[in-house]
Each structure stands twice: as C-alpha cells, then as structure tokens.
Amino acid sequence: MTAPDREWARTAITLVEADANRSADTHLLPFPLPGAWGIDLYLKDESSHPTGSLKHRLARSLFLYALCNGWIGPGTPIVEASSGSTAVSEAYFARMLGLEFIAVMPASTSPEKISLIEFQGGKCHLVADPTTVVATARTLAGELGGHFMDQFTYAERATDWRGNNNIAESIYAQLGHERHPVPTWIVVGAGTGGTSATIGRYARYRRFDTQLCVVDPEGSAFWPAYQSRDWTICTGRGSRIEGIGRSRVEPSFQPSVVDRMTQVPDAASLAAMRAGSAVLGRKVGGSTGTNLWGAFGLIAEMRAAGRTGSVVTLICDGGERYADTYYSDEWVAAQGLELAGPAATIQAFLSTGIWPEGA
Structure with missing residues (x-):
C-alpha cells in the first residue's frame, strides 16, 4: 500500500470507528413476564442501529477487517453476496468512504429490499439462479478489481470477540x-x-x-x-x-x-x-x-x-x-x-x- 493509500486507510478507519462510537451500544429492553416466575427476559434492540438491523455491527467489523488487512483502498469497489440487511449496512459504510457498492442477489428479491440498498447508495446485480450468488459476487469483484466482502467466511473472525x-x-x-x-x-x-x-x-x-x-x-x-x-x-x-x-x-x-x-x-x-x-x-x-x-x-x-x-x-x-x-x-x-x-x-x-x- 502506497503512502497516500495508507493515509486514506487511516482516515477511513477513523470514520468507521466514529460510527461505532455513535451507535454501538443499543438498548436492552425488558419483556414483561409475571414477577412471580423469578425469570427475566431481555431483548437487545439491534434495530436501533443507523441501518436498522444487527447486520450494522457485522458490516462495520467487515470494513475494519478489510481496511486493516489492506484489502480496501481509495476507489476499491465493494461487492457482497446479500439480498438483505447485510447489503443495506455495507452500502451505508461504502458510501461513508466514497466507495462503489454492489450487492449480488437473486432476481426474485423484492423491490422493497432493492430500494433499501439503493437508498444507502448501493447498486444491485441480479442473478437468475440463487445458488450462484456467491460465485457471481466473487467473479464480479475480480472483474472490477474490487473486494468481495464474503460475510459468510469472515463474520466470525472480523469481530473482536474478547x-x-x-x-x-x-x-x-x-x-x-x-x-x-x-x-x-x-x-x-x-x-x-x-x-x-x-x-x-x-x-x-x-x-x-x-x-x-x-x-x-x-x-x-x-x-x-x-x-x-x-x-x-x-x-x-x-x-x-x-x-x-x-x-x-x-x-x-x-x-x-x-x-x-x-x-x-x-x-x-x-x-x-x-x-x-x-x-x-x-x-x-x-x-x-x-x-x-x-x-x-x-x-x-x-x-x-x-x-x-x-x-x-x-x-x-x-x-x-x-x-x-x-x-x-x-x-x-x-x-x-x-x-x-x-x-x-x-x-x-x-x-x-x-x-x-x-x-
């Protein structure tokens, strides 16, 4: 990574970390149960993240992981295999960093989901066969000289579990x-x-x-x-x-x-x-x-x-x-x-x- 790219990565990491400081600690809501039971039920409300779901945490971790590994630089297109909440959240972070984001998804994906991704600045690449989504995303990232986020491989290692x-x-x-x-x-x-x-x-x-x-x-x-x-x-x-x-x-x-x-x-x-x-x-x-x-x-x-x-x-x-x-x-x-x-x-x-x- 060149010196200008390294400086860009520092700025990008700072921006993503600032989002964590603003939004990471979501509410823990009690679910009412009879007090005599002696058992309490709580729900961690991940819908209060800026992109409305638990996947906001995952997307932030995936971006930080890729940035610190040197996989993303200025102008790197970001590609993901997702038709749901992960794509919405990754589009949000890509736009924050000024990067193109493309979600590869089945052609049967509802217009409502597509609009949520597009609202965050992402693009949608539709494929006829749902079983080819991951392979298509990997190929597309290679053709564009971009980075395939691959949430299903990196989710458990991108998050600091300690x-x-x-x-x-x-x-x-x-x-x-x-x-x-x-x-x-x-x-x-x-x-x-x-x-x-x-x-x-x-x-x-x-x-x-x-x-x-x-x-x-x-x-x-x-x-x-x-x-x-x-x-x-x-x-x-x-x-x-x-x-x-x-x-x-x-x-x-x-x-x-x-x-x-x-x-x-x-x-x-x-x-x-x-x-x-x-x-x-x-x-x-x-x-x-x-x-x-x-x-x-x-x-x-x-x-x-x-x-x-x-x-x-x-x-x-x-x-x-x-x-x-x-x-x-x-x-x-x-x-x-x-x-x-x-x-x-x-x-x-x-x-x-x-x-x-x-x-």
Missing part, C-alpha cells in the same frame, strides 16, 4: 444492575454464524456460566448438521426467515461454542413475531420471532426445574420492511402457513409459563 464493545460485552455490561446480571441463556439465530461465535467465545473468555442456544428456521442446514455432526449437509433450499438460516453450513459458524440448537417452524417464528410486537408495542422482524420462540421454551424449562435467572435474545431488525410479507395475512396464507396453533401456544405460555413438550 471485547471492544462487541454485542456480548454490551449485553453483560447492561445487565450489571439487574437482579440476574449473568444470563442463564442467550438465544440467537445463525445466518453467517458470526453473532453466535462472538457471544459463545466471549462467555467462555469471561468465564460466565451462560449457555448459548442457537435457534434455526426450517429448511436451514445448521440444525440438522449440528444434530448429526455432519457439516457437509446441504438442504438445497433457502430460509423464509430473512437474516437467519442457510442451505449449507457457512465457514463462520462455530458449533463448538453452541450449547444447544433448536429448530423453529416458520409458522412459529411468525406467530411469535406478531405476539412479541403486540407486547412490545412495535413491529419486529421474523428472526426476532424465531428468537422469542426459542426463549419462551427455555424459560418454561427453567420454571419447570424451579430455576430463576435471566434470558437474553435479540431484536434483529424492525418489522416495517416486512409489511408485505410477514405481516400480510395474504402472503402468509399463500405460503401455506397456519399461525393459529403456535399463537395459542404462546398465549398459553405467557399466562401459565407452561410450554408443550416438543414445541
């Missing part, structure tokens, strides 16, 4: 004055696997007794691979729950830091999303519903064992971007999903603390 205001450190700091400051469980989904790796490693590094549960939507490869310990499993289908679930086990997923995995049906994710939104007084996304379903089951298990403590999960993004899908009864019906059963399970749990076996 601290430096990562999401795990923030959670424990915010719980410091609560009645159960060390959570019994933290519940997250896996898309890249970066968040679960960060939280699992940090809990072990700090010698906390917290256990990590990863919830996985139907159709994703993470859960069956974890059950069988066969990391070559490929389901050949995508996830309907945006931001989590993958058709293959991605390189960033670190199963050895996961204490339990739970598979969550898509209908249960959406029913919990809607129930959570009603309780919180604001709309949350589908992956938050997946998290809540997993958290409710663990809380019921703690109650049945006579244990008290706290459980923490995430609001991954807001529900506004899903008005035409997850919050549309017509869309839900077209997907063949029936929400009444899981909705009844949730309402019964919130009243009694009981969770049906196998749910």
Whole structure:
C-alpha cells in the first residue's frame, strides 16, 4: 500500500470507528413476564442501529477487517453476496468512504429490499439462479478489481470477540444492575454464524456460566448438521426467515461454542413475531420471532426445574420492511402457513409459563 493509500486507510478507519462510537451500544429492553416466575427476559434492540438491523455491527467489523488487512483502498469497489440487511449496512459504510457498492442477489428479491440498498447508495446485480450468488459476487469483484466482502467466511473472525464493545460485552455490561446480571441463556439465530461465535467465545473468555442456544428456521442446514455432526449437509433450499438460516453450513459458524440448537417452524417464528410486537408495542422482524420462540421454551424449562435467572435474545431488525410479507395475512396464507396453533401456544405460555413438550 502506497503512502497516500495508507493515509486514506487511516482516515477511513477513523470514520468507521466514529460510527461505532455513535451507535454501538443499543438498548436492552425488558419483556414483561409475571414477577412471580423469578425469570427475566431481555431483548437487545439491534434495530436501533443507523441501518436498522444487527447486520450494522457485522458490516462495520467487515470494513475494519478489510481496511486493516489492506484489502480496501481509495476507489476499491465493494461487492457482497446479500439480498438483505447485510447489503443495506455495507452500502451505508461504502458510501461513508466514497466507495462503489454492489450487492449480488437473486432476481426474485423484492423491490422493497432493492430500494433499501439503493437508498444507502448501493447498486444491485441480479442473478437468475440463487445458488450462484456467491460465485457471481466473487467473479464480479475480480472483474472490477474490487473486494468481495464474503460475510459468510469472515463474520466470525472480523469481530473482536474478547471485547471492544462487541454485542456480548454490551449485553453483560447492561445487565450489571439487574437482579440476574449473568444470563442463564442467550438465544440467537445463525445466518453467517458470526453473532453466535462472538457471544459463545466471549462467555467462555469471561468465564460466565451462560449457555448459548442457537435457534434455526426450517429448511436451514445448521440444525440438522449440528444434530448429526455432519457439516457437509446441504438442504438445497433457502430460509423464509430473512437474516437467519442457510442451505449449507457457512465457514463462520462455530458449533463448538453452541450449547444447544433448536429448530423453529416458520409458522412459529411468525406467530411469535406478531405476539412479541403486540407486547412490545412495535413491529419486529421474523428472526426476532424465531428468537422469542426459542426463549419462551427455555424459560418454561427453567420454571419447570424451579430455576430463576435471566434470558437474553435479540431484536434483529424492525418489522416495517416486512409489511408485505410477514405481516400480510395474504402472503402468509399463500405460503401455506397456519399461525393459529403456535399463537395459542404462546398465549398459553405467557399466562401459565407452561410450554408443550416438543414445541
């Protein structure tokens, strides 16, 4: 890297770090449960980031990682394989640094998602075959002389899991004055696997007794691979729950830091999303519903064992971007999903603390 490029990188790192100083410590919201249970549920609200999702942290870490490795210089086009929140967040940071950003995504991607990326200054490159998205992104970056961010490979190594205001450190700091400051469980989904790796490693590094549960939507490869310990499993289908679930086990997923995995049906994710939104007084996304379903089951298990403590999960993004899908009864019906059963399970749990076996 030449001296002018090195100076540009210093300035770029300063700009990205300034964003972290402004926005990293998101709110930790209590989810009301009966006080007699002796169990507290908290949701880390990642939707309050400037780009509206948990992926803002990932995008910032990926940019810092690439800058410090010398992979990005002035004028380097940035390419990513993403049709969702990661692309929105990476477009934000690329524009901050004056760099071109291109998201490679399936041609079936909704106009709403495309508009969110374009609003942040990004461009969208559509491909007919969704299975070629990663290969196309890598090829396109090479043709442009750009950098392929490759979130699915670098997510777990780009984040400083020992601290430096990562999401795990923030959670424990915010719980410091609560009645159960060390959570019994933290519940997250896996898309890249970066968040679960960060939280699992940090809990072990700090010698906390917290256990990590990863919830996985139907159709994703993470859960069956974890059950069988066969990391070559490929389901050949995508996830309907945006931001989590993958058709293959991605390189960033670190199963050895996961204490339990739970598979969550898509209908249960959406029913919990809607129930959570009603309780919180604001709309949350589908992956938050997946998290809540997993958290409710663990809380019921703690109650049945006579244990008290706290459980923490995430609001991954807001529900506004899903008005035409997850919050549309017509869309839900077209997907063949029936929400009444899981909705009844949730309402019964919130009243009694009981969770049906196998749910």
